[in-house]
Amino acid sequence: MKLKSWEGMLAFLFLLTLVANAMLAPEFLTLQNQINLFQLSIEKIIIALVMALVIINAEIDLSVSSVLGLAACVFGYLVHIGVAAPLAILAALAVGPVAGLINAVLIARVGIPSLVVTLAMLIGFRGVARILVKDQSMGDFPQWVTDLGQKGFLGPIPLSLWLFVIFAVGLGVLLHRTGFGRQVVVIGTNAEVARFSGLDVARVKTTLFLMASSMAALGGVLYAARLGSVRGDAGVGFELDIITMVLLGGVSIFGGKGSMAGVILSILIILNLRNGMALTNITGHIQTGVIGILLIVSVLGPNLWERLRRG
Amino acid sequence: KATPGQAVNMVLLPKFLGILPFDQADRGAQEAAKELGSTGTYQYIGPTPENSAAGQIEMLTTATTQKQNVVMLSNNAGDQIAAVAEAAQAAGTKVVTWDSPIPSGKGESLFVAQVDFGSIGTVMADMVMSMTGGAGEFAVLSASPDAANQNAWIEAMKKVLAEDAKYKDLKLVDVVYGNDQSEESYNKALGLVDKYPDLKVIMAPTTVGIVAAAKAMQDEGLCEKVKVSGLGLPAEMVSYTMNGCAPEFALWSFVDLGYLTTYTSYLLATGAIKGEVGETFTAGRMGDFTIEADPGREGAKRVLMGPFTVYNKDNVEAASK
Amino acid sequence: MTVLELQHVSKSFAATQALKDMSLAIEPGEIHAIVGENGAGKSTLIKIMTGVHQPDRGEIRVGGVAVTLRGTQDAQGAGIAAIYQEPMVFPDLDVAENIFISNRAESAVMNWRRLYAEADLLVAKLGVKLDVRRAASGLTLAEQQTVEIARALSLNVKVLIMDEPTASLSAHEVARLLDIARALRAQGVSVIYISHRLDEIFQIADRVTVIRDGSHISTKPIAEVTPEGLVHDMVGRAIDSFAVKTEASPHGAPVLQMQGLGRAGVFRGINATVHAGEVLCFAGLVGARRTDVALALFGIAPATEGEIKIDGAPVTIRTPAEAMAHQIAYVSEDRRKMGLAMTLPIFANISLASLGKLMGLFGLINAKAETAMAETYRKQLAIKSADTRVEVGKLSGGNQQKVMLAKWLETKPRILIFDEPTRGIDVGAKAEVHNIIRTLAGQGVAVIVISSDLPEVLALADRVLVMREGTQAGLLPIEEASQERVIGLAAGHDMKGAA
Amino acid sequence: MHPQTLRILALAAALLATVLFFSTQIDGYLSERMFTRISTSAAVILPIAVGQAIVVITRNIDLSIGSTMGVVAYLTGDYLSGHPELHPVLVLCLAMGIGAGIGAINGILVAWGRVPSIIVTLGTLALLRSFLVEYSDARTITTASLPQWLVDLPQANAFSIFGIDVRVTVVLALASAVVMGLCLSRLRAARRFFAVGSNPDAAVMAGINLPMVTLLAFVLSGALAGLSGFLFLAKFGNITVVAGMGFELKSVAAVVVGGVSILGGSGSMVGVVIGTVLVDTIDNSLTRWELVSEFWRDALLGFLIMAAVTVDTFMSRQLSRLSRKES
Ligand SMILES: Nc1ncnc2c1ncn2[C@@H]1O[C@H](COP(=O)(O)OP(=O)(O)OP(=O)(O)O)[C@@H](O)[C@H]1O
């Protein structure tokens, strides 16, 4: 019940944003702008989709942006030293499982809280990226790589957008319709109950952290392809944006609650709101401030309303 | 040569908002826009410091969507912005860089260079030279490993050091980064003096780093032993120059840089200049300039502003007012 | 004059009306029992008295004056405190602090030594052995209950409410608690006592109030009621009170054998066999480590000594999944912590341990089958709820217990371990649960029941295994088991009959 | 022995090992100079870590703490440039007051608005920074505009023992930790922080005023961030709009390394002090380690923090198992 009304509110907010944007910014409704809007944040939004599962599982992964940076740098570095691009892509994608496994072992097996582990790894993985590229910028990727990141793939829609749609649907089904998704929710609600029901808590958590890191690595490759070059600071600070998207989507930071529809709506709201503000020439820190207010008010508003209604 | 009163929509896009040099550039740009009587719009927008690179890429894309005529970019995203800049050019939005160029030159119409990047290497080397008395160890405290202009200057300095025999007794022992944050720069400066007991100069080609380093040396009573130099704002450096912690540093006028960039961009957007090597134009109060090949970046073109001022005890107080 | 009075109080949660026009008056120095079925509204009534919930209508009077209780602080200020049905401890604080946490009379600066001394006294008064310096995190449910009781006692109150305080206590502690209630009464404190164990009510109550479906049915002096009449008032029909079993039911082949089973530092030397169709009850005092034996069998805290055999073949069980592969099910004693995902709907809880069965292609859950499964149990176990999409946390305690049972029944176990299966369940439901257990045994399931409720043990068991301090104190066939015998073994008085 | 005590011992051992290791790697490491370096640098973070710890103990988190510190440093510096005659004690009060005010806003939103703390402070993290950029107009606070006593403060010695100088700023920071530590273990009211973090539902049932306790935790954390802001202003002198950026994560790192449970309910100020010093020691030592180039530092820092936490987890688990066997 409560979740439904949350998504209702988000849908309303989304429409509001669309209408306001369309009225205030004539360029808003152009196809190119709509594509740009997704493409500019594609890495964040696909990671946010997985992060939703992680947070519903009552964990958090702060290291994703560093894994993204590391994968991008591995790719850039390998191409730079002359490795063939397809191989470099594979190696960069492999960063995901490796990083995820390190996180997962420390979290699910050793039993250190994920916030602690991934906070340390946020520094650590970024550091490894830095070792690889140092103060350099590595680019000159083959044309097909940058085309994949920048040009349309099947019509005007770029690959990244297709990926977003596929992941949104896929992860939505995974979360809401499969046994694995149910396990994620139950563990997020109460891990002990899950254990006493015979679920393999460690395995589910391991899978989730592997998924998060793998998605981050994919994000890294997309990032490299989109920008055509990488540096050691690729993706710095993305984690806060990603978490904002998930939380605005109604996912409880305490786990157990949240829906993919909410997260997708929240992503749409944030992307469109930012885009609309940019098109009306609102500068960076005000944009950030508005998102900050939105985040607080979206939770505060319903709470206050509930109180008023109860008297 | 400029025809005033035409409609040119311009965006001045700094690395990020919140530090003085960029606001000064904004002032210069506004002055120029007024002088030119541009009937188009002028926007000064920028990303937040923590979101600088991604934010710039987003803002350049948005400007392209808006069909702005020119985006004046102090690039902080390195070559990562090249693809977006090329897209902008293709859509008819000119990209003129200033302060910090696109390293590969891709997607960039012109670079309005504050100084000659090669000569700043010489100047930095010379300042080290005069402070060490010709021989000794020194280290560089830079902004971040990803700052293209700083990297270019350090590169240029290394080159001069290697090529010119008169610097043969200077030894660059380390390059560290303070990420343009006071506390990090301060700690890194102290780290340097601890790590290299014979260190004589800290060269900080960044306005945040140089004050932080100067304060660190002053706090630890090391000003006699380790001198600080680099690029700094006179207003922030005056006390350290007067007390000898940072006897010499250099800078150029960001107001002028903003002014010149706006003039150049206006001319480019109105078609008064094509942006070809060899073209000359007049930029209001600043006089005549010529477009030339950028010696540091193959295939790229620049407009050289220059000169810069070296500040010391004699002129810093006047400049800080 | 009354100390506490409710007048025409109503309260509803969304669609459920938990209390309807409820009026109740508590006299000074009386023990006032409240009985009613699961979900009748007892806990809600209590929570209104303590300011946790605010009534939709009606008023609360303390000493004749109408008051508004906005929270438990207000209630404590008015001299009302409660021991809640679900113990509420602070796992990171030590026992002594847990006890005195809400005591306002204490000084602003902590005097740790005095705190421990007073806590020791209180705990001793309750007749429990409990180190007041240890953190509350490892406490068993019964120990938590003790802490809760001690906390309420530490407050100087006029009205003390006990919401099923004995649900997880064994006879020994129950007796102590009843003594304390009487002592309080002697001091002029009014005690409101809620319990599903009617024998306790007849032992101590002065008056008893029956509520049904949120409405007040009757308030009578205890002398004027009979157990049968009380049950009739509660349920609206008669229920056969369960008889003591006198002989073992017929059983089949041995299914589960424990040979010298033990876990280092916890328990040891458990030797018993459970046959198909047999009910083996574990009896013992609180903390006798009965639960630990169950946890070893279920792979949560695996055994380190001895052997487990299933169908005669030795097996190792290191995880619940392995236990479940051997068709073992464990209905745990603490449904809040280990049993149910409180914020999830009923159906999701019921299907939780058998998700595999419902999963098809790509691990998709067959939603229709899941709903059907849940519906079956809702009807079969008479779970009081409009449909199975209701959050489990919103059900009354007894109904939650049924959901947990359903979850394990669905795994179709051959070996079913119940840990305090009727904790907090009303008489009607208890009879149902007992029926279910007997039926399951009748179908050839090997059943282990851990219970602190001796009448229950004697009503269900074919054999009784008595534990004392982590060891097996005796294994009695039902014919030899009597209340005295079992208590004697559990407390260590009985010298003969140690198996 | 109490598990908390074991935890502290494990941490202290980790710190000792770190110091011993680096003393073999860096010339003149065990010196008065290094002590001053690390102590004064840790002093800036310590109050913020203490504040973060209090909030974390109540099962919340304060991600706005770095922004709060930046805003305080900037506003205090800004005010001082106009009113250089303000008494030092009043300046300190001003800084902590601004911090407490910001903390109160967070606290009210969390306690009465029932918005999870991570959401509130993620929001105010951004909002405070935005405010600062707007307010500052790109001006930097420089030492030149600050009163001399403030500029000299970081060099002022409180006392010396065995020839080791202990600076006033270090004493101030330690005092905040000691006072909070004493309060947390001795004051009945302060024990409620632990109760609330340990089991919020039970706290409500036990008659604890949950919103009030939560608010207080945030006000304290804000005030302590204010103290850090003051020390930051004094030490670095040059305050830009990015002052304190990233300190939220630094404070969380110090707190978790210091053994405060991120899930609330437990932790000690001794642990927080050791945690803060440990992280800062690793950081400062890596900066001075010749074997490690600038580009390797972050990787090592991250993995060393991870190693410290892992060792701590294993050791305190092992030790508490041992002690359980003994008893
Ligand atoms: N927080 C809540 N939200 C919604 N419904 C509730 C809530 N608390 C109780 N109810 C409903 O109110 C009714 C009365 O519940 P209550 O807990 O008072 O019963 P009870 O008499 O204590 O039962 P039991 O003997 O099982 O503990 C039940 O139908 C229950 O589902």
Ligand SMILES: Nc1ncnc2c1ncn2[C@@H]1O[C@H](COP(=O)(O)OP(=O)(O)OP(=O)(O)O)[C@@H](O)[C@H]1O
């Ligand atoms: N001293 C203790 N320290 C830590 N955990 C304990 C301790 N005593 C018991 N436990 C835990 O509490 C749970 C139940 O304990 P135990 O088996 O002793 O109780 P029991 O005999 O089942 O009694 P009851 O069920 O009546 O409480 C088990 O998980 C056990 O590990």
Ligand SMILES: [Mg+2]
């Ligand atoms: Mg109840």
Ligand SMILES: [Mg+2]
């Ligand atoms: Mg038990």
